[in-house]
Amino acid sequence: MVFGTNSNMIRQSPNLRLLFRASLSKVGARSLTAEASSVLRESEPMLRNEEYADIDWNNLGFGLTKTDYMYKAKCSHDATFQQGELSDYGNIELSPAAGVLNYGQGLFEGTKAFRGENGKIFLFRPDQNAIRMQIGAERMCMRSPSVQQFVDAVKQTALANKRWIPPPGKGSLYIRPLLIGTGPILGLSPSPEYTFLVYASPVGNYFKAGMAPLNLYVEDEFHRATRGGAGGVKSISNYAPVLQAISRAKGRGFSDVLYLDSVHKKYIEEASSCNIFVVKGNVISTPATMGTILEGITRKSIIDIARDLGYKVEERFVEVDELMEADEVFTTGTAVTVATVGSITYKGQRLEYKISDGLVSQKLYKMLQGIQLGKIEDKYDWVVEID
8 A cells, every 4th residue: 555645545435544554564653654644643533433343242143244354365386475465355256167166275264353451452372373274284285374474464354354353251353364275277286376365253152052051962973084184284175074963963952063083983082163171180181183183272272271270181082981970071262262061962871061160161261261351461472462
């Protein structure tokens, strides 16, 4: 954006004022011309009047809400990603022969922006999402953005859509980075072109029941992943195959599905969209990431917090029968954060867990949320302040 030549246009357009504000994350305040600084000062009162979008913040679910802007960058198969830019949120054009449409060559990530009580905006460990996307891109033979470009894109998208970040305690802005093969390809081979997109939507609780304890169904017919596959990366091709199992479980009144390993069919792996933890006394166990389980950012964070609180955390093979003896079970994920499990049904037997104050999952959730919202000291250096 050329600030001098476009200054009048910026003054006259609310959307361009928001875009102008977001552009500061790229150029920095010290790089602004005198005229650009004047535009910023004039736009501040108008931006404050548009602090929040006009939606019902008290009834946010986990559905898509159209926001203002998205980020887009491209590269060819043998090059690095070009400098991306913000544009109006909207549809993109794809060749019918695009690699993502024909061969499922695509990855996605999920992270969140939070509004603290002090009005500051926080991101939570976006660099870890960037690293995970790079690992997934290598597995899927794709080019990927650098960690810096990924994080900058997330920052720009959050700031450009700042008015869609819910008030404190009302939810978060879910940010979805996408990496897809957009070049046309007929034979089975890597796409000749890749597009990196980032869009966002305000969200509340992932599950329709809100913070109510989950009712999980152990699936022993369908499997999410198998050894040697791509279950350990966040590939788009990992998600459609679980829809049948989820639909069947939800039709029976369950919240989600818990999958078993495909070889022995006796070790728990993860739920459809989150990792799982089992509590017994002072020991917290979670399935080890051995290529079939997604290494969740929230999972990793909860492990560190739990160990610092004095719990013994084990990453290992966890047999499904151990669920029957557990004191508590909970799940973790960017979308679900930390969710307590109220019951698990396996081979027709329903096991219910005692729900009371002082649960390990509630203690860990409060610590995690406090860090994300800036209420608790971030000694881990996980939070990125962007406002």
